[in-house]
Amino acid sequence: MSSFSTWEPHPPRYSLHSTVSQKKKGVLDLGNIKLLSTQWSEFVGGEDYTARLAHHLAKKFEEKHGTDLTKEDRVMERLRGFAKKAKEVLTANSETIVFMETLYNDIDFKVTVSREEFEEMCADLIEKTLEPVRAALTESKLKMKNVDALEVVGGGARVISVQDKLNQFFRKGVSHSLNGDESIALGAALHAATLSPMFRVRSFNLDDAYPFGIEFVVSGTGDTAEKSYTLFKKGGSVGVKRFVNIPRTEDFHITLKYTDDTIPREFPADGRIAQFHFKNVQESMKDFSEALEKDKDAKTKVRIGFELTSAGMLRLHSAQASLEQTVLVPIPAEREQKTNDTATEEDLKTDEQKKETEQKAEEVKYKEEKKVTKINIEYDVNSFTLPALSEDQLKEMRTRMESFERIETARQLIAKSRNELESRVYATQSLLYDEEFEPFYVEEESAKLSEVLTASDDWLMETDEDPSVTADDYKKKLQEIDALAQPIKERKEEVNKRAEQVDACKSLFKLTRGLVAEMETNSPHITEEERNNLLNAVSSTEQWIDEQMEKQKATPLNQAPIVTSTEIQTQCAKIEPLTMFLVNKPKPPPPATPAQEEDKNAETEVPKEPTPEEPTEEHPSQSEEAATPEKDEL
Template identity: 30%
Template sequence: MSVIGIDLGAQSTKVGVARNKGIDILTNEVSNRSTPSLVGFGPKSRYLGEAAKTQEVSNLKNTVGSLKRLIGRTASDPDVLAEQEYNTVAFCDVEGQAGVEVSYLGKKEKFSATQLVAMYLNKIKHTASHEIKLGVSDVVISVPAWFTDVQRRAMLDAADIAGLKALRLINDTTAIALGYGITKLDLPGPEEKPRRVAFVDIGASNYTVSIVEFRKGELNVKATAWDRHFGGRNFDKALTEHFADEFKEKFKIDIRTNPKAWARTLAAAEKLKKVLSANAQAPLSIESLMDDIDVRAMVKREEMQDMVKPLLDRISVPLEQALAEAKLKVEDIDHIEMVGGCTRVPVIKETVANFFGKPLSFTLNQDEAIARGCTFSCAILSPVFRVRDFAVHDIVNYPIEFTWEQSPEIPDEDTSLTVFNKGNVLPSTKILTFYRRQPFDLEARYVKPEALPGKVNPWIGRFSVKGVQAQENNEFMICKLKARLNLHGILNVESGYYVEDVEVEEPIEEPKEGDKKDSDAMDTDAANGDGEKKTRKVKKQVRKGELPISSGTGALEEVTKNAWGEKENAMIMEDKLVADTDEKKNELEAYIYELRDKVETTYAEFSSEEEKEKLRAKLTDSEDWLYEEGEDTTKAIYVSKMEEIRFIAGPIIQRYMDKIEAERQAALQAQQEAVAKKRAEQEAKRKAEEDAKKPAEAAKPEGADAEMKDAPAAEGEVADKE
C-alpha cells in the first residue's frame, strides 16, 4: 500500500510519496517534478497534465485551467466570472455547478468542475502508480484555507469519482506547518513558551498567511488570513498588459484581439518575471507573434515593480489581519517562513521583511513544501507507516450557526445558536440539546456570508431528526444531537439519541486522612452503624435510544456521482484505445522503415530478387496508405496491415533466424567440445602424476614405513595413516 500526498495547485500539482524512510517528490512521464493543472479535450481523446500544456495554445477553447478555483462554485459566482480572464474556454452551468462547454469527440459536451478535477486526479493517480509500481488509493489532498463546506465536499466527490480515498483535506499552510514541525527535534516542551512561526505562502493565484505555535509533538494554528486574488499570475497579467500597450504603439498589433497571441505573451511574461527575480533586467522576444511580426522588448526590475505597485500595497493586509486574530504583535513572531514560487520576487521578500523587521527564513522547499506536508499527514493517518507522534490542531475559519423552528410549547426558546466560532479548534464535536414532543428540523449555515469567497451560498445543510415523540405524562423528549466538524473541515450531524433524567444513588467520597481537621475529630465514623457507606441521590441523564437523522447537504447525490463515475470510466477507456491505436500506428511506421533498410543489408543474402521486389512494393504501398487513408483509422486495421507485411517478409526473416540459430548451435557445440577437451587433458595430467608416484613407493626399503610412522610428514610428502 502507498502513502501519497497531493498538492493540487491552481497552476501545477506536486505529488509526494513516503518511502526510503523519507518523502520523495514524484516525477511525471516527462521527468518533471510538477504537472500542469490543465485538462484539455480533442477530437479523439482528452489531454491531461503535460499533454494539455503541450497543445494549450493551439487548443485554447477546449483547454481548462483554474480547476480548484472553479470546484464547488456556481456559474454565476463573481469569482468564476473573474476566472474567464485566465481561460478562453466557455463557462456554463452543469447540475447547479460551474462547468465548461467544450468540443470533445467531434461534438459539444458539458463537464462540471467536479468532473474536471476528477479527470485530473485520475491522471495524477496513474502517474503516481506508474512511478512507484504500486496501486494508489489512500491520499491526502491540500486545499486553500478559505474553502467552504460545499467546496470541500466537491473535492471529496471528485476524489471518489477518481477512485481515490481522501484520508484528509488539509489546508495548504497547515500542511506546510506540519512538514516544518515534524522534522524539528528542538521544539519547546509543554511548559515552555511555544515557538511562533508565520508561514507566508504566495502561489500562482492565492496568498495565505498562518500564525502557528509549535511545542514538542504538536502544532496549533492560531490564525489564518488570505488574499484570494493575489499571486504570480497577477504579476504575469500586469506585464502582459504593459506589453500589449507597447506592441500596439511600436509594432501596430493589438494582442488583446487575438487569444493565441495573448496566451503566448502571457507565457513569455511568466518566464520574464522569473528571470527578473534574479537579474536587474531581462529581454523578451517572441517570433511571429501576430501577423508574422516578431516582437522584442527589454524590461528592468524597477519597471516591473512600478507595473505591480497596486498589488504590492496589498501585501501587508493579510499579515496584519493574521496577527490581530492571533492576538499577537510583530515582536512575538520567532520565524517567518516563506513558501510558494511568488515569494522569490525580490520586492515581495523586501516588503514582508520590512513588515516584521527581521530576516526571513527559506528553510523549506518553496515549491514542494505543501506536497511534503500532505505526505506526512497521509503517513500519520495510514496504518502502513510508523511516524513520530505529531498532533495537528487547525482552526475554524468561518463561524457556523444552527437554526430551527421555535417549539410551540416553548415560546421563549431561541431559534439559533452559533455552535462553531471562528478560531475554534478543528476537528471539533459539540452536543446540542433540544426538548421536543415531535420530529423537527434544523439547518446549518455560515454566520457571516460577506466573509465567504465570491457569492458562495451560506447554507451548509439541513438535518431532519426522526423518531421524536412525547414521553410519559406528555413530557418532552430530551434530544441530544452530535454535531461534528471533521478532519476535512466538513460539518455533519453525525448521530442523535434521547435521554431520560433518572435519580440514582452515588456514594459520597470519604475525605482523606490528611484532609480532616481537628474540629472534625469526632466524625471519624464515615459509615452508618451497619457499616454501609453514605450515599446521596442525584439526577443523571441516561441514554435510552437512538434518533434517526436524514441529511441534505451540498454533496453530490449518489445517482449523479455514479453517473459521472461511469462517464469517467468510459472516457478512460476511450483515451486508452486512442493511445493503443497511436502505438500500433507508430509501430507500423517504424516496422516499414526498419524492413526497408534490412532487406538491402541484413536480409539481402536470404531472399531472391523476386522476393525483394515484392517486399519493396508492399512496403511502399503500406507507407503511402499510412500517410493518406491510414492517417486516422482503427487499431485493428493497423494490426492487419502489419500482418500483411509480415506474411511477405516472414519467410525471409525465418531464413535469417535459422542461420542465426545454426550459428548459435555451432558455437555452443564448439564451446562444449572445448570444455570436454580441457577436462580430458586435466584428467590425463592427473593420471600421469599418479603413475609417476607408484615406482617411488615400490623402491622404499623394508621397515621404512615402521621407522617413519610416528614422524611428521615432510613438506611435499604424504604421511601414511593407520
Template identity: 25%
Template sequence: MSVIGYDLGNLSCYIAVARQGGIETIANEFSDRNTPCIVSLTSKERSIGSAAKTQIISNYKNTISNFKRLLGRPFDDPFVQNEMKDLPYKLSRTADGGVGVRVPSFFSEVQRRNLLAAARIANLNCLRLFNDTTAVALAYGIYKQDLPAAEEKPRIIIFVDMGHSSLQVAAVAFNKGKLKVLATSFDPYLGGRDFDRLLFNHFADLFKDKYRIDVRTNKRAELRLLIECEKLKKQLSSNSGRMTLNIECLMDDKDVQGAMTRTDFEALCAPLIQRVEKPLRTILQDAKLQSQDITSIEIVGGATRMPAVKSTIAEVFGMKVSTTLNADEAVARGCALQCAMLSPTFKVRDFTVIDCTPYSISLSWIAPMGEEGDMEIFPQFHPAPFSKMLSFYRKEPFALQARYTNAEQIHYPCQDIGKFCIDNVTPNQEGDGSKIKVKVRLNIHGLFSVIQASIVEKVCLGMMCNVCSSNLLCTTQAPVDNQTPNPEPMGESTSPGDTENKENTNANSNEDVKPSTEAAEKVEKKKVKVKSKDLPFHSQLYMNITEQEIQHMFEVENKMIMNDKLECETSEAKNLLEEYVYDMRGKLFDKYEGYTTEQDRTEFGKILEATEHWLYEDGEDEMKAVYVDKLAQLKQVGNPILRRYTEAQARPAAFEQLGGALQKVSKFLHNYSEKDEKYSHIQQEDVDKVKKSSESTAQWYNEMMQKQSALPKPSDPIVTVAEITGKLKTMEGICNPIINTPKPEVKEVPPADAEPAAEVPPSKDTAKDAKDTKDPAEEPKVDMDLD
C-alpha cells in the same frame, strides 16, 4: 512502502515522498521536480504535466490549465464567469452545477469535498487535506530543537505563502513537540499571475500603438505574450537594470520588442502591492499580536521572490523576512511529514498539529413551537479537528441546517454546508419531548458533519420492598425533566479518538421518605438505568458528488488510463516499425549486400520504401495491430538475410574452435600410441572410444567445411553455428573425461625375498639413550584446571 505529499498548485505541483531515509522531493520523467498542472487532450490520447505544457500554444483549445481555481464552484459563480474571459479553453455546465493533499486554507466545504472526490477518482488514499500554511509550519517546526517547553511562553512565527493565484498568512504558536495555528488570513484573488496580467496589459497596449497589432484578438499570440511576461517578471525580480522582451512573429508576421526596469514594474504594480498589506495587518488583529510578540517571518511561494513583496512584508511586521525554507517545496514536504505521522508504517517524532477553521460555522433548526433556532457551533479560528455534543428535546424527527455564519468571510457564492435530518424520534411515555443527543464534528479534512445521533431513555429496572423482600420489575420509561425543548450544547468536547456511543448507568434513588412509626417497613428503593439508543440520520450536502457519480468517474478514468496505455503501446509499435525500415534499408545495400541476390535486394528495398511512405501518409494514425502486422511481414523477408549475415560472421570462429578441439584429441592419440607415460594408465577400450568419436567428428567437420565453402553467400547455410557448437560439446563430453583421467598413485611395497636383519642386542649406552628419548605420546598427560 512509502507515503507521499502533494502540493497541488494552480500553476504547478510538487510531490514529496516520506521514506525510511527521510523526506525527498521526487522528479518527474523529465528529471524536473516542478510538474506543470496542465492536461492536454487530443482525439486519441491525453498528455499530462510537462508533456502537456509543450502543447499549450499549438493545442490551446484542448489544453486545460489553472483549473484548481474552478474546483467545486458552480457555473454561475461570478468568479467563474470572470475567469472564463481569460481562459483559452471553454467551460460547460454539468448536470449538478458543478493522499496527503495540500489545500488552500480558504477553501470552502464544497471545494474540499470535491478535492477528496478527485483523489478517490485518481485512486489515491487521501489521509488528510492539509492547509498550505499549516503544512509549511510543520515542515518548519518538527526539525527545531530549541523550541520552548510546553509550560513556557510559545514562540510565535508568521508564515506568508504567496503563490501563482493566492496569498495566505498564518500565525502559528510553537512549543516543544507542538504547533497551534492561532489565526489565518488570505486574499484568494492575489498572486503572481496578477502581476503577469498587468505586464501583459501594458505590452498589449504598447504593441497595439507601436506595431498596430492587437494580441487580445488572437489566443495564440496572447498565450505567447503571457509566457514572455512571466519570464520578464522573474528577470526583474533578480535584476534591477533594464530588461528587454523580444518575440519573433508574434502576430501577422511581426517581430515585437519592449523593455522595462524594476522601478517601472513596481510603479505599475503599486495597486497590487497595496493589497498585500491587508491580510498581513488582519493577521495581527485576529491573533491579537504585536510586532514584538513575533519571533520570525517565514515566506514561501514563488511570488514572494519579488523584492517589492518582500519589502512590504518586512515593513508591515517591522522586521526582516526569513527565507530559511525552500520556497517551492516546503508545502509538499510538510504534507509528506503529516502523511508519515498518520501512517502506521512510519515512526515519526511526536509532534502535535492543532489547526483551526478559517470560518465560523452555525446550526439552525425549527423548534417545536414553530420558531427558528440558531447557534454558532464552531467560532472562527476554533481548533480542528474537534467534536461537540448537542442536546435537543424533540417529539418527532427534525432537521439541522449547517452553514457558514458570515457570508462575507467566505469567498464562495453560497454559505450553505448541508442539511442533517434526525429520524425515528418519538416522545417519551408521558408524551413529553425525548432527550436527543447529536454529535457534530469538524474532521481532519476541515469538513463539518453529524457523526452520531442518539435518544436518551431512563428505564426503571425494579423496586425492592423491605416488607416482602420481593423484586417488582418495571420497564416503563421514566419521565425526563419537564423542560421546554431547547437545544442544549453540552460542555463536553471530545477528541478524534473518543468513543461514539456512551452508556451511563446511574443508580439513582427516589426521594428518601423518612419512615414514621406507623409505616417504617414500607420503605421502597428504586433502581434506574439511563441508556442511549442510536438513531438513524441522513445528510443532504450542498453540491455533493454522490457515490454513484464518483464510481462512474472512476470507471471513466480507468478507461482513459487504459486508452493512454494503448496509445503508448501503439506509438511504440509505430516507432519499432519505422526504426526497422530505416535500419534495414541502410544495411541492405551495405553490410547485407552480399547475402541476398540483386533481384531480392531491389524488391525488398521497394517494399521498405513503400512502408516508409505509408507511415507518413495513410498509416499515420493506425491501430497497434496494423503496425505489428506490418513489422511481422517485413521480418519474414528481412530475417533470412539477417540470419545469413550473422551465421557468416560467427561460423569461422565456431569451425576454428571445433578444429582446435580435434587437434587436441589427435595429439592425445599420438602420445598414447607412442607409449607416453602420462597416459599409460588409460585403458585401451577408452582410447578406442576417443578415437571413434574424433574420427566421426573430423569427418563431419571436413564435409561441412567443403559444402559450406562451395555454397554462395545469398544461400541459406548448410550448417549453423548452433550445430557446430553442438558437435563440439558432444565430442568433448566423450573425450575430455577420458583424456583427463588422473593417474592412480603407486604405493611402494618392500621386496618379498629380502631377509630380515639379525637382531643385535642393544648396548648399555644405546639402551640408556632409548630410555632418555621416550615417545612423547607415551608420557602421562597432566590434567589442567580451567578457570
C-alpha cells in the same frame, strides 16, 4: 510565518495565506505545532503576477502591430508561458528580453521588460500582500515582537518587491529555508503519514485551526422564534465533537451556516451549508408518555451530536430523543462470610435473636440513580453546497475523467519524448567534442550533425510549453539525430568489439588444434580424414579472418567497416559443432578373447535338423520305448 497555498475558486488561482506559529522557551517545537491563525487573499498569488505581465506584453504587441491578442485564447496561453519565464528571470536580474518567435500571424515579437516596470504594473498586488498578514496578527493576538521568523513559499513570494514589503513590515529578513515547490506537498504527506496507521513516523502533533465559524439555527415553534447558537468558533481546533440539547417534543429542523464574518466568497450571501429535518420526534416522545405520567420530574430532550473532523469536514454523527429519570435502585446487601468462630457464635444465639437478625437482613436499602432512555431520530439532509448529482451529470463527469486521463497520458508521453530528445542532443554534442570520436567521422558528417543538433536545440527552446507539439514530433527529431550519430558510434564500438572477437576466435582455433592432437593419440576411432577435415575448416576460417583484418587495417576509421564483429563471430561459430561431433563420437567395443569366442559359439550352436534328402534311421531301443504303454502309478 507567511506561506502561499492553492485556493480553487473558478478559475483556479494561487492565494496568500498568513499563518502564525507558536514558539516555546525560545525554541520552535517542531513536534508540537499550534496554528494560531489562517488568513488569505485569492488575488495576490504568483499566477496573478504572471497574468499582469502577460497582458502587458499583449498591450505592447497591440501598440506596435494594432492587434488585440487578449481575444486570442491560444496566443494568450503562449504569452502567459513567456510571462512566467520573464517573471522568474526578473527575480535575479534588473531586466530581461522577451523574444517570441511567430507569436501571431508569423510575426516575431521582442520586447524588453525591466524589474521597475514589472513592479509598477503590479503595485496594487504588492500592496495587498500585507492585508492577510495584518489580519493574521490581529486574530492571533500577537505583537510584532512575538514573531521570531518569517518563512515564505510559493510563486508570489519570489517577487523581490513582495520580499521587500514583508521585510519592511516585520523589520526582519525573510527566510527561504523551505523549498517553495515541495514544502506544501511534503507537509501534507507528513501529516497524512502521522494520521495513517500504516506508517510509523516520529511524533508530530499539529493543532490545526478551523478558519471558519459555524453556527446553527433552530427552527421556531408557535410560541418561540428561531434561535441561533455558535457551534464551532472561528480559529477553533479541529477533530472535536459538540453535543446540543434541544428541548423539543415536535418535529423541527436545524440549519448550519457560516458566521457572517467567515462566509467564503463563492458561497451564497446567507452562508447556509445544510439543513437537517428531524422527522419522528413526536412519535418518539409518545413512547415516553407513560413514564412522564408516572414521574412528573422526568425530562425529555433531543440530543444532537456534530463533529468537525481533523480534515475540517463537518458532519452530524448522532441524533437521539432521550428521557431522563431519577429512579431508586436497590443496594445489594453485604453478606458476612462465616468462619469457624462466627458459626460457633451463631449457634449460641437464642431463637429470638436469630429471628431478629433475619428480619434485618430482609430489609432492602435503595439509592437514587439517573436513568436515560434513548431513541434514534430519523432525519433528512438538504445540502446547499454539494447538491446530489443526477445520472446524466455522473455520466458526463465520468466521460470528462476519461478524457482527462487520455490527456494526462499524452502529456506524460510528450514529456518523456522531450526529455529523451534533450538528453540525446546534449550527449551527441559532447560526442563531437570528444577526441576519442574524432578519427571516426569526416568533416562533412561533423558539419551536418552539428547543424542538426543546433536546429534541434533551437526548436526545443521555441516549442517549450507549445501545446501543438506532439510526441511524434520529438521522435522524428530524435530519429534524424540518430541517423547521423549512430554510424559514428558504431564505428568506434566496432574497433574494440572486432579486436575482442578476433582474440576469442584465435583462442578457439588453438584449443581445437590441441584437441585434434590429443585425438590422434588417445582416440584411434577417429579417422585421419575426420581430423584433417576439422583442421582444414579451422585453417580456412583463420585465413578468412586474417584476410578481412588486413583489408580492415587499410580502411580509414571514418569509413564503413569491411568486416564486423558479428560477421567474425558467425564464421567462428561454425567450428564448434564440427569439434563437438568428433569429441562426442562413440568408441567401438573392444575385440573378444579366444575364450569369449568359444563361449559365444557354444551359446549360439543349434542342433542340425534332418533334411528330406537324408531320412533318419529308427533305433530299436527308441521304438520300443515309444511303444511301451505307460504304467499306472501306485
